[in-house]
Amino acid sequence: MQAISGSHQGLHRMSYLTRPAFFVRFLSLFLLLAISSNAIAAPEQDSYGLYHFFQKLRNNQQVNVVAIGGSITQAGTGWSKMSADLIAKAYPNAQVKFVNAGISGTGSNLGIFRLERDVIQYQPDLVLVEFAVNDGGAPDKACIRNLESIIVRLRQLPKPPAIVFVQAASKSGDGHHARHNLVAKHHRVMSVDMQKAIADHMSKTGATWDQLFSDQVHPRTAGHEVYAQTLWQRMQAYEQLPAMTIKEQPKLPNLSGEDLILDGKMITPDFEMDGWVYKQESINGWWMQFFQGSLQSGDKAGTLHLPFYGRTMGLWLLIKEGRGKVRLLVDGHYLKDASAFRPDWYYGAYIHPQLFDQGWHVLSIIPLGVNDQPAIARIGYLLLEDQSKAPAPSPEFWKTTWIESRAKADALAKLSWDVIPVESWQVIGPFGGDHPTPWEQPLVDMNKDFGIKLTGQPDTNQLLTGYQGKSVTWQQAKGLNGWVDLKAMYGLKDRGVTYAHVQIKAPADGKYEARISADYFTYITVNGKRAHEMIEGHGSPHNPVPMVLPLKAGVNDVWLTIHAGSMGYGFLMDLQADRGLEIVK
CATH class of the missing domain: 3.40.50.1110 (SGNH hydrolase)
Incomplete structure (x- = not known):
């Protein structure tokens, strides 16, 4: 037997990134199972x-x-x-x-x-x-x-x-x-x-x-x-x-309908623009066989604005010897701050999990430095659908989407976040957790009525029955650097529902950017109404997920319902700075 020579031959390195030790079978999956059973x-x-x-x-x-x-x-x-x-x-x-x-x-x-x-x-x-x-x-x-x-x-x-x-x-x-x-x-x-x-x-x-x-x-x-x-x-x-011919190969409907990505490509960003320069990499490491070079941000690199066509977008970054982060936006909408540096790993891919509308879009990449030092970001590949098949952008795209997206991105270039202090949270729990593998069906416990009303302020005099019949009451959260460490508080890592409450004062009615990092499944309720859900896999619990808080002028009651799932059990929330938001003590 012969091995075809190529970029992947003869590798012995093995590594494992921390990932959730579960995955969820929710309604969407059951619906798909039903579709499949009727095939x-x-x-x-x-x-x-x-x-x-x-x-x-x-x-x-x-x-x-x-x-x-x-x-x-x-x-x-x-x-x-x-x-x-x-x-x-x-x-x-x-x-x-x-x-x-x-x-x-x-x-x-x-x-x-x-x-x-x-x-x-x-x-x-x-x-x-x-x-x-x-x-x-x-x-x-x-x-x-x-x-x-x-x-x-x-x-x-x-x-x-x-x-x-x-x-x-x-x-x-x-x-x-x-x-x-x-x-x-x-x-x-x-x-x-x-x-x-x-x-x-x-x-x-x-x-x-x-x-x-x-x-x-x-x-x-x-x-x-x-x-x-x-x-x-x-x-x-x-x-x-x-014997079977290709004409006899059955044509089956797709579970995902027309949403398939059938022309995904790794596109080499070999151009020079706005202080970014494509260079051949000098790093000598086993992982470099997967890359040719990278588009690198210089000391004075500005925001990259790249038009692209299609429904999906991603970056494959080299992060072993970088610094800071890159802020990613599409059409002026914030997606993520992706790390440009990890001392314990070599590359990182970000692919937006939801599909965009078919058409032309603007990807904005903002380098974010750290400690007054400029970012060092290396983009090995742009991950896009085949751009050679794209129709020409319309004049309207250049007049509206292109200009408006750049303006929004420039406004968000200095976006910063304020972490809600651990001591500002009141928490009660854990509840439920009696099933042998509750992380596989977290909604069972998350949707139960354990006697908590997710509106107004909590009744701090409540004494309720929690996990394994133990009495639980409201207490001030404990943790470090904004991370509420429920695992340390309860001694649990894979089960249990916790409720958390904080009050946020807003200067005016509006939608305010926020981010939630959570282990793992989360409901966010604002003033008695569900504002956001994280009930599927969302990667590492410490990766912040962007969301919007619909706040009214004055004091708002924000409630979290948290279910463990990735052996960490905890959460952190941060709010967009410079919007006049205050945490009510």
């Missing part, structure tokens, strides 16, 4: 792709095997390479070429942009997809859309490859498989459950988790061998499929 009943396997893959092997032809995923795939001699070796051993007269397109810490949201460079260019006959673990913190809708985009785009190729989903195991038993299995079943893609395979192997042999894995999710050599053997055994069951 035409069909065998699990991708008949066309698998038939032609095995036909080429039987005919002693060359087959190209590409594995795309995160660090579990990236392991240089791990399950993906072992699987290709098993195929080559079973068909010694065929030529099996293998490409490892695993990139540590990445999920299907980046995968839809990586397909062209990292998979399609190798003309694959078999594509192995391993994203379930790293997709754990993604919202349901975005995750399903990404997976469908990968499948449909590959099947639209002139010679569609066989596709197999490899669902990695985790020590907690929750490998975030449900959404992947939903999509696989609907699109007749083989899905291999490694959680079950590992459990069966441990039961049969007496092996322990620590003998098979180096941590919660990363296999040792013995674990990789179980993965590879399991995958090949599943595939062998379909070696003798009946």
